[in-house]
Amino acid sequence: MLVGYARTSTLDQVAGFEDQIEHLNRLGVEKVFSEQVSAVGHRPQLDACLDFVRDGDTLIVTRLDRLCRSTAHFCEVFDRLERKGAAIRVIDLGIDTSSPTGRMVAEIVVAVAAFERRLLLERQRVGIAVAKAEGRYKGRAPTARRRFAEVIELRQAGVLPGEIAARLGISRSSVFRALREAKVAA
Structure with missing residues (x-):
């Protein structure tokens, strides 16, 4: 079964929201889960969608940022779908994990993103160490x-x-x- 997920961050993004749903319908999606909420908040329709998919299903999204808020979140969703025996297809990136090549591309995206995150954290640690040595780093002042x-x-x-x-x-x-x-x- 083809399952779709569409999301926009705000209610006033009507055109983008409708475009995603139309695109999913043109692709033959049988069940569409959709919501208009921020990616960082609770997304009940995404949870329902991930609970709904089962072995052999394919979750289709038009763009990766409509599904995941971060690389870590993509890894979590990818892993959850993989454990259920479901695939994921991201239209704008051409990723389709139902094929060995698509699965490899998704794994590469995840690996590159994790690598970039480690590099960012290392640069941040170095920058903080330099700032501390120069007496410029004081950290965040506690709000309370x-x-x-x-x-x-x-x-x-x-x-x-x-x-x-x-x-x-x-x-x-x-x-x-x-x-x-x-x-x-x-």
């Missing part, structure tokens, strides 16, 4: 720690820790840490 004075002020005004956390957008544990460090009663 910058708000400790406000925590103390609100608590002294009688605001409860849970409300302080909600107002300042920090965790309750950060509120209690600030109060503890300032020796203010919770």
